[in-house]
Amino acid sequence: xxxxxxxxxxxxxxxxxxxxxxxxxxxxxxxxxxxxxxxxxxxxxxxxxxxxxxxxxxxxxxxxxxxxxxxxxxxxxxxxxxxxxxxxxxxxxxxxxxxxxxxxxxxxxxxxxxxxxxxxxxxxxxxxxxxxxxxxxxxxxxxxxxxxxxxxxxxxxxxxxxxxxxxxxxxxxxxxxxxxxxxxxxxxxxxxxxxxxxxxxxxxxxxxxxxxxxxxxxxxxxxxxxxxxxxxxxxxxxxxxxxxxxxxxxxxxxxxxxxxxxxxxxxxxxxxxxxxxxxxxxxxxxxxxxxxxxxxx
Numbered sequence: 001x002x003x004x005x006x007x008x009x010x011x012x013x014x015x016x017x018x019x020x021x022x023x024x025x026x027x028x029x030x031x032x033x034x035x036x037x038x039x040x041x042x043x044x045x046x047x048x049x050x051x052x053x054x055x056x057x058x059x060x061x062x063x064x065x066x067x068x069x070x071x072x073x074x075x076x077x078x079x080x081x082x083x084x085x086x087x088x089x090x091x092x093x094x095x096x097x098x099x100x101x102x103x104x105x106x107x108x109x110x111x112x113x114x115x116x117x118x119x120x121x122x123x124x125x126x127x128x129x130x131x132x133x134x135x136x137x138x139x140x141x142x143x144x145x146x147x148x149x150x151x152x153x154x155x156x157x158x159x160x161x162x163x164x165x166x167x168x169x170x171x172x173x174x175x176x177x178x179x180x181x182x183x184x185x186x187x188x189x190x191x192x193x194x195x196x197x198x199x200x201x202x203x204x205x206x207x208x209x210x211x212x213x214x215x216x217x218x219x220x221x222x223x224x225x226x227x228x229x230x231x232x233x234x235x236x237x238x239x240x241x242x243x244x245x246x247x248x249x250x251x252x253x254x255x256x257x258x259x260x261x262x263x264x265x266x267x268x269x270x271x272x273x274x275x276x277x278x279x280x281x282x283x284x285x286x287x288x289x290x291x292x293x294x295x296x297x
Contacts, residue, residue, distance in 0.1 A: 006042065014072055016059075095123075097122065099127070100128070100139065103227050104167060105246070105271055108250070112295040124288070129150050129200075136148055151271055164271050167270075168245045168269075169243070172241050172259055172260075174236065175257060180240075184260045192219070194218045195224065196220035196224075199225075209269050210242075210266045211267060212267065
């Protein structure tokens, strides 16, 4: 490497690469767009290769940029973590955390966070996970959120994943349902009219996450993409829906629902904590993870 090579250019490059935007990179680095453009031109000259091309109103990374980011990114993340670890985290100092989570975990955790006396002057805010996992992981990469809670596999090597909450599923009906008693058979299940809850990520019925039993012959009369909307509707009708274990204690009785065992075999779904590896040793991020774990113990 040339002795006069400016390593500061790599930080600019990597931020532009992550954001795919000179404007957002400038905002994150607390500088101006012209300064970012000038830095990229200097880097292009020093490396003697094109890194970004115009694409519509934005920019696209070239193969050379992808290769450079693959090599440089982990080193910059390690450096970021090392600097973070020098600063002790104090929950008595004001700080806001953002956690992406799916609907069951949002409904479980928000009341627990509000009641907690362990947060100091920190605030934990929740936001529903994006429809696509790639957008969720990109948001964590770009530090738009500190942590995520979701189900499913994470295949990117730059993320850490830890099991968080094992959920199961039950049948939910109105407490005054006229035709369903405590002994609810599979035959009766298929005779009823159902609420079909669509999973936001793949638009399949969410109940299929919990069972391998074929349920395609259900009589689905209403479709929605919110568990809570489905529960409210079931409470005021004769329709059948399902309720995760995570919601039973806080919401079943309040909504006027009777909860029954499923008349078919079910599988647990594991919600997982997901964070970027750069935050593996961050005291602040570790505090956030530990706090969320303590809330459900």
